[in-house]
Amino acid sequence: MVDLETSRVRTTDQRLAIFRACFSGLPNAYGTYDPQTGRVWQVKRAVTDRVLLDHIEGRRPYGVYLLVGDRIRALAIDFDEDDLGPPMEFVRSAAHYGVTSYLEKSKSKGHHAWVYFEQQEGVLAARARLVVRHILAEIGHPHVEVFPKQDALRGDDFYGNFINVPLFAPLVRQGRTVFLDPSNPSQPHPDQWGLLEHVHRVSARLLDEIIEINGLVRTGPSAIPTHAPLASEYRRTFGLMPCAIRMLEEGVTANQRVACFRLAVQLKRTGLPRDMTLVVLTAWARKNRPLEGRRVITDEEVAEQVDSAYRADYAGFGCETEAIAPYCDPGCPLKTRAPSPAARMCDRSRPRSSSSAPPDSDNANGVRPPYMGKH
Secondary structure: OOOOOOOOOOOOOHHHHHHHHHHHOOOEEEEEOOOOOEEEEEEOOOOHHHHHHHHHHOOOEEEEEEOEEOOEEEEEEEEOOEEEEEEEHHHHHHHOOOOOOOOEEOOOOOEEEEEOOOOOEEHHHHHHHHHHHHHHHHOOOOEEEEEEEOOOOOOOOOOOOEEEEOHHHHOOOOOOEEEEEEOEEEEOOOOHHHHOOOOOOOOOOHHHHHHHOOOOEEEOOOEEEEEOHHHHHHHOOOOHHHHHHHHHOOOOOOHHHHHHHHHHHHHHOOOOOOOHHHHHHHHHHOOOOOOOOOOOHHHHHHHHHHHHHHHHHOOOOOOOEEEEEEEEOOHHHHHOOOOOOOHHHHHHHOOOOOHHHHOOOEOOOOOOOOOOOOO
16 A cells, blocks of 8 residues: 655645646646546546545546647656566666656556656647657657647647546555656655655756757657758868867866767767767866866766767757857858758857856766766
8 A cells, every 4th residue: 555645744735736736737628537437538627626636535537638738747658568667768768868757657557657847838748749759769669659649739629638647546555546666666656745746847948959969850740860951061061160169279167068078079070089089078178167166077077978979970069058159159150051950049049258158067076967868
């Protein structure tokens, strides 16, 4: 039996607030089912506190329509089989991108992996689904269902598809509709409400970064990696971009790990072998002058970023990231290629001096790899 109040007792209002923050969607419709017969239907009524409390306390199940217009605050991946292998592989692979996901043992069989997004406005469903589909394709499970199943709602009479949410009391007592413990995935998490209260939320900016670096485009129902049109032209025509030349000459004052990865990608594109790129960037690190007393990136961290850059064929230039934007040059060749997504992103960047660079994301007490794609 799962104890929903292991760490501390929460009031009804507190539990409802946590629940709404994690499982909010359409406010005027929800799904439900008969636990005895399995019959499923839609209810076209407001999602009130009573609806949610009936679910939490076991009187009537609640299913959320996650898609609101073209935005979502949560996404769920539905693994139909009880085998923990594929969902655990997804969790690990998503984590390489900086995307945290939470596994739930679903009501009958299989598992759901939940991903949470920025709370206020949510994120574009199309971009979240694109990233998740890419990760599923990478781990060899491209046909697993993702909720919502659509990128946007079409008209006032279309609701999309609902998904049953966790913590339905009668099933919780059977060890189902509960989140699993990351340290022991065969067992429920010991504090279900504590986990939900502190979920990590993925930002729209991170999704954009993953999409740009991996060159993702949509082709029908799934996403596949592809190169931006500039990538092949760049290999044939260009050497290093002006931003990279300036960064190598001057060193950087912030975002050293992201900058190191970006420089390694560009050096790789020029045809430089990995060992030579490592020599160049190890020397480059000595030029860095981190602000606010932060330490210089270590040789080991440089090697980690170089290895990441050489493990895959990255297509993005990172023009609008905090690591690159301060070094953007008005004469950059990307700015003359208006049809290119990379060029459009570069055009939105404004040249700034390194002294006005944004705060460094490096952690002086440990390594935090950049959000850049799978290592």
